[in-house]
Amino acid sequence: MGIEAELAELSAEFEVLGDWEERYRYVIDLGRDLAPLSDAERSDANKVRGCASQVWLVTEPQADGTLAFRGDSDAHIVRGLIAILLRLYSGRGPEEILGFDAPAAFAALGLSGALSQQRSNGLASMVARIRRDAEAVKA
Numbered sequence: 001m002g003i004e005a006e007l008a009e010l011s012a013e014f015e016v017l018g019d020w021e022e023r024y025r026y027v028i029d030l031g032r033d034l035a036p037l038s039d040a041e042r043s044d045a046n047k048v049r050g051c052a053s054q055v056w057l058v059t060e061p062q063a064d065g066t067l068a069f070r071g072d073s074d075a076h077i078v079r080g081l082i083a084i085l086l087r088l089y090s091g092r093g094p095e096e097i098l099g100f101d102a103p104a105a106f107a108a109l110g111l112s113g114a115l116s117q118q119r120s121n122g123l124a125s126m127v128a129r130i131r132r133d134a135e136a137v138k139a
Helices: 003-016 020-032 076-089 094-098 102-109 119-136
Strands: 056-060 067-073
Touching: 003 020, 003 076, 003 102, 020 076, 056 076, 056 119, 067 076, 067 119, 076 102, 076 119, 094 119, 102 119
Parallel strands: none
Antiparallel strands: 056 067
């Protein structure tokens, strides 16, 4: 399934939910399913700058040229946002990652208007980190 199809599936999941309180709970539930990172992976090198909470992102280039991402945070809602990012980006090649319009995707999901400025900035920092890692692999 491509990144746009994954976005469509996420949009459908969000559409079924009523108000933003339900959607917030769903985002938090998505974060509960993340596999924890090891203490070694919670390193300064994996830390995402620009996030109000602690966020770590591990990028693993795969033999087929795709990138696998894993992440964690000390904040429940941020863990959920990471889970959304992993669904969208993990298992994709650098070209697909770099060609994806994340701000438009988050607007389509209704996240842009529902997140605080701090959370929106943190989400943008996580996307920027994913894009930087994709650029590095592509180079």
